[in-house]
Amino acid sequence: MSGNRSKILVVAVAGTTALILLLRSRRKSHISFTAAGIDLQRYPIHDLSSPAGKSVIEEARRALATTGCASFPGFLTDEATAAAAAETQEQARDAFVTDDSHTAWQLPQDSDFPAKHVRNTMMRTRVASLAYDQVGYSLRALYTSDLLLRFIEAVVGRKPGSMHRLADPLGACSVNVFRPGWSHAWHFDESEYTTTLCLQQAEVGGSFVFTPPLRSAQAELKGNEVAAVLRAHSEYSPESEAHVAAPTVTTARFEPGTLQIFGGRYCLHCVEEISGTRDRLVAVLCFATEPGVVNSASVQKMFWGRTAT
Numbered sequence: 586m587s588g589n590r591s592k593i594l595v596v597a598v599a600g601t602t603a604l605i606l607l608l609r610s611r612r613k614s615h616i617s618f619t620a621a622g623i624d625l626q627r628y629p630i631h632d633l634s635s636p637a638g639k640s641v642i643e644e645a646r647r648a649l650a651t652t653g654c655a656s657f658p659g660f661l662t663d664e665a666t667a668a669a670a671a672e673t674q675e676q677a678r679d680a681f682v683t684d685d686s687h688t689a690w691q692l693p694q695d696s697d698f699p700a701k702h703v704r705n706t707m708m709r710t711r712v713a714s715l716a717y718d719q720v721g722y723s724l725r726a727l728y729t730s731d732l733l734l735r736f737i738e739a740v741v742g743r744k745p746g747s748m749h750r751l752a753d754p755l756g757a758c759s760v761n762v763f764r765p766g767w768s769h770a771w772h773f774d775e776s777e778y779t780t781t782l783c784l785q786q787a788e789v790g791g792s793f794v795f796t797p798p799l800r801s802a803q804a805e806l807k808g809n810e811v812a813a814v815l816r817a818h819s820e821y822s823p824e825s826e827a828h829v830a831a832p833t834v835t836t837a838r839f840e841p842g843t844l845q846i847f848g849g850r851y852c853l854h855c856v857e858e859i860s861g862t863r864d865r866l867v868a869v870l871c872f873a874t875e876p877g878v879v880n881s882a883s884v885q886k887m888f889w890g891r892t893a894t
Contacts, residue, residue, distance in 0.1 A: 603771035621730040622665025623721060628657060630736040641735040645740045645846070653798045654837060655740055660844035661782070670841065671782040672721025673760050673866050680713035680762045681890035689811050689853065690774050703812035703823035704706060708770030712856075716755040716889040720868070726858050727782070728758040737872060740846050741778050751871045753879040754893045760784070763865035764792055769856040771815060774849030775803075781847065782868040783839045788861025793837040794818070795847070797856035803850055814853055839867075 625631055629638045645655035661669070686707040698704040720894065727733060728750065739750045751757040763769070765787075796814060799807045810832055812825035818834060832853075839845065847854070859865050882892045 586861075590780065606817035614806070622664050622669070622728045623657055623727070623730070623732065627659055628736075630732050633735065633739055633820070637705045641679045642739045646742065647677060649846065649848060652804075652835065652849040654835070657844040657845045658839060658840060659842050661727070663842065665727075666784065666842035669721065669727075669782075669868070670866060671720070672723055673715065673868075674782055676715055677760075677762050677864060677866070678712075678720050679719060680715045680760070681888065682710045682711070682713045684709075684775060685768065685887075686710070689770075689815070690806070691772055695827065699824065701824045702848060703808050703815065703825050704806065706815065706821055706823040708772075708815075708821060710772075711767040712768045712769055714763065714888050715760040715762065717757045717759060718754055720758060720760060723781075724758055724760070724868055728830060730771040733784065733870075734872070737778075737780060737846065743874070748874060749876045749878070750879045751873055751879065752873070753891045755885050755891070756880045757870060758868065758870050761865075761867045761869060763787065763856060763859050763867075765862065766858065766862050768858040769854040771853055773800075773803075773812070773851070775851060776871070777848065777850045779847045779849045780870040780872065781845045782870065783841050783843045783845075783866075784868060785841055785864065785866040786839070787859035787865040788863045789859065790857050790861075791859035791865040792857045793817055793839050793854065794834050794857060795837065795846075796832045796834055796854045798851040799849070799850060799853055800851055811853060819855075828829070859878060 592889045599880050602627055620631060623630065629635060630641070632638050633642060645657070649655045686709050688704065688707060690704075694705040694707070734748060734750065735745055737746055741748075796810075799810050809825045809827050809829045810822045814834065815821045815823055815833035817831035837845065856865075879893070882894075
């Protein structure tokens with residue numbers, strides 16, 4: 586193969602056997618390592634105790650604490666990203682479409698607040714989703730990688746073995762599909778952290794925009810701050826108890842192949858409307874602190890149009 590040789594190495598990492606492809610170029614004397622498509626030279630997550638591994642974790646923890654978002658550009662190789670995107674595109678037409686309205690807290694409206702109050706402001710979201718039983722081999726290989734699971738535990742400060750993949754046959758690992766004219770309105774997540782992977786960007790728009798952490802607990806509303814963000818960065822003009830300066834918002838760099846760990850419970854965020862002819866494809870990899878977690882039948886029905894049973 587024009588001077589290239591390939592070898593397969595099996596490496597035991599923390600009790601896990603990982604298949605690593607070693608590619609050596611005689612001409613360039615260059616070695617690249619990948620596992621489940623992960624660029625292990627850039628992100629040595631197979632050896633988190635090494636100086637390079639510790640540096641990646643420390644930097645990610647700082648970013649997560651200060652901005653709410655730890656980003657890993659080029660986490661997947663270009664080849665792995667292209668394969669995952671191609672597999673997803675083949676199924677994208679079958680993604681279930683959700684066209685709904687919600688509050689920033691994704692909770693029902695509350696009669697204790699006035700109709701025009703930010704707590705009761707309903708905003709439209711349109712997105713389609715491919716369920717776990719529809720995603721391709723490449724995403725499944727990444728999601729089931731123990732290397733990835735141990736890495737996420739380290740970034741969010743959990744003990745090894747304390748996090749688990751979802752047991753949900755629909756929602757464990759899904760793909761959000763945004764088509765032209767679609768967006769996801771400002772909201773907080775129910776889960777503490779969300780792990781996403783960009784597979785394909787829209788031609789125009791589709792930016793992921795977020796605030797710094799606005800709250801430290803799910804019970805906090807932070808209504809004045811939320812209202813300020815909506816008035817400054819959306820078509821909505823909700824009322825609130827007081828007018829405060831809008832928190833600074835950041836537009837994430839989210840090129841294809843970028844992995845992102847995001848504190849969505851604490852940071853208000855949205856996906857801006859896209860345009861052009863190309864869909865925005867983002868994989869959502871879900872983990873829990875307890876084994877055997879499955880989404881409720883109502884959640885499965887809402888996002889994938891069916892239940893697992």
